[in-house]
Amino acid sequence: MLARWFRSVFGPPIGSGGNDMNGLWQRAGDRMRDELGQVGYETWIGPLNFVGHQGSTVTVEAPNRFFRDWINDRYMSLMRSALSAEAGGQIEVRLTLGENAAVAPQQQRPVNGHANGNGHANGNGHANGNGNGKAVAANRATPVAAPRGDRHPTLNPRYSFAEFVVGSANQFAHAAAQAVANQPGEKYNPLFIYGGVGLGKTHLVTAIGHHIYASSERPRKVLFMPAEIFMNELIGSLRRDKMNEFREKFRRVDTLILDDVQFLAGRERTQEEFFHTFNVLHAERHQIILTSDKIPREIPGLEERLRNRFEMGLIADIAPPDLETRVAIVQKKAVLENLRLAPEVAMYIAQSVSSNVRELEGCLTRLAALASFDGSAITVDFAKNALQDLVRNSEAKPDIETIQKTVADFFHIRLTDLKSKKRTQHIAFCRQVAMYLCRKLTDSSFPTIGEHFGRDHSTVIHAYNLIMRRVTSDSAFRLSIEKIERELKSIRANAA
Ligand code: ADP
Ligand code: MG
Numbered sequence: 001m002l003a004r005w006f007r008s009v010f011g012p013p014i015g016s017g018g019n020d021m022n023g024l025w026q027r028a029g030d031r032m033r034d035e036l037g038q039v040g041y042e043t044w045i046g047p048l049n050f051v052g053h054q055g056s057t058v059t060v061e062a063p064n065r066f067f068r069d070w071i072n073d074r075y076m077s078l079m080r081s082a083l084s085a086e087a088g089g090q091i092e093v094r095l096t097l098g099e100n101a102a103v104a105p106q107q108q109r110p111v112n113g114h115a116n117g118n119g120h121a122n123g124n125g126h127a128n129g130n131g132n133g134k135a136v137a138a139n140r141a142t143p144v145a146a147p148r149g150d151r152h153p154t155l156n157p158r159y160s161f162a163e164f165v166v167g168s169a170n171q172f173a174h175a176a177a178q179a180v181a182n183q184p185g186e187k188y189n190p191l192f193i194y195g196g197v198g199l200g201k202t203h204l205v206t207a208i209g210h211h212i213y214a215s216s217e218r219p220r221k222v223l224f225m226p227a228e229i230f231m232n233e234l235i236g237s238l239r240r241d242k243m244n245e246f247r248e249k250f251r252r253v254d255t256l257i258l259d260d261v262q263f264l265a266g267r268e269r270t271q272e273e274f275f276h277t278f279n280v281l282h283a284e285r286h287q288i289i290l291t292s293d294k295i296p297r298e299i300p301g302l303e304e305r306l307r308n309r310f311e312m313g314l315i316a317d318i319a320p321p322d323l324e325t326r327v328a329i330v331q332k333k334a335v336l337e338n339l340r341l342a343p344e345v346a347m348y349i350a351q352s353v354s355s356n357v358r359e360l361e362g363c364l365t366r367l368a369a370l371a372s373f374d375g376s377a378i379t380v381d382f383a384k385n386a387l388q389d390l391v392r393n394s395e396a397k398p399d400i401e402t403i404q405k406t407v408a409d410f411f412h413i414r415l416t417d418l419k420s421k422k423r424t425q426h427i428a429f430c431r432q433v434a435m436y437l438c439r440k441l442t443d444s445s446f447p448t449i450g451e452h453f454g455r456d457h458s459t460v461i462h463a464y465n466l467i468m469r470r471v472t473s474d475s476a477f478r479l480s481i482e483k484i485e486r487e488l489k490s491i492r493a494n495a496a
Contacts, residue, residue: 167325
């Protein structure tokens, strides 16, 4: 049964290289890119080779031992959940070494980047060193196992309060998180944390989970779940007629952390179910913790009764960190990675990436990986060299021409038609989408965008408002738009 379902999602089993299977890996890759940021994705996921699957276990090959250990440590659960979410069922991941990558066990060093035989051991083509492990010796002290006794067994062990750097931009959210961690279910229920991508929301709410789990006499039952997985599980339970089990699972917990609730937008059935779950937990004074990229009021397609619930407790925001905090974060991460980093290098990285901690972290781990390949010491020059393109690229915005071309390709129409005066419904609609994206993703004014389409600014404003309304009210449409945005992101990344 499972095998049949699996085949229908993945195509034929190992070795046959079915397209569906590659498609799944690619879609899961998109998810991981969203999660890790472009830099992190290119550094860690890009070099992996998707070998195939057997039953519901997927085999992925790492280019060397350094990668394998690193990924096992940090990205395994991400990879598992991205694949599971895309496949619509639980997927296990087996991480193996590439054929030529074997080194003696216990040897904590990468092998030659060339030796993996898949031609992309490192996403940038200039880091293939002799693999003698000098950098590991130079930059990485012997890894020390983190004390895990005070951590929840399945939550991300690195997302603790101790590893969270407090600055002015996240001070309030941090204080709120600590208050809830110390008195779950009593003071602020629910706690709602919102802020932009990669600013530490998941880290902070996970830290609450660890603390609640570890600080009571009996381990409290803490359940962390991305809202999207909640939705997938709900759909699965409905399909299999297992709703009682589903309800039990959620209503038995002491603390429920639902991450990225903006995903509930427009999902009526999921919202209804969550509404009831929420009420049961809340009535019994069990702690509910929510994160989102927006405040409840601005989540499109969120039912009012649920919005009211979300606003009942405490709402705290996380803003992008200032320079000082960014330096502190880089330094802290370097210590955690046992990476020796000169202060001026930390400053360089912090100055280069301003808006997203995940990208910041990605730069750091990329440096560690590159240095490990060619045995260099991490100096400012080395960092500049290694990160130059990525840094510029991660902050760059697409231009109007690129958006026009991408939208035309996406909808399979000619670029000249997109820019023409043609008024057929489909072409006019594609044009409106392109105008909307130009306004959203570039700094260009309405009149400037108009010029690129041979129209005046009022046409662009009209198009923008029209598409924005639809994005807000129609979740399937929004997904298509997000797909185009992802496409644009990857074009920028590949251009670097
Ligand atoms: P979000 O959920 O807001 O998108 P995450 O919580 O996933 O962001 O954070 C992205 C990465 O940045 C994580 O690896 C996290 O540890 C790190 N990070 C974010 N903010 C901080 C901080 N203040 N201190 C330490 N690490 C942080
Ligand atoms: Mg998150």
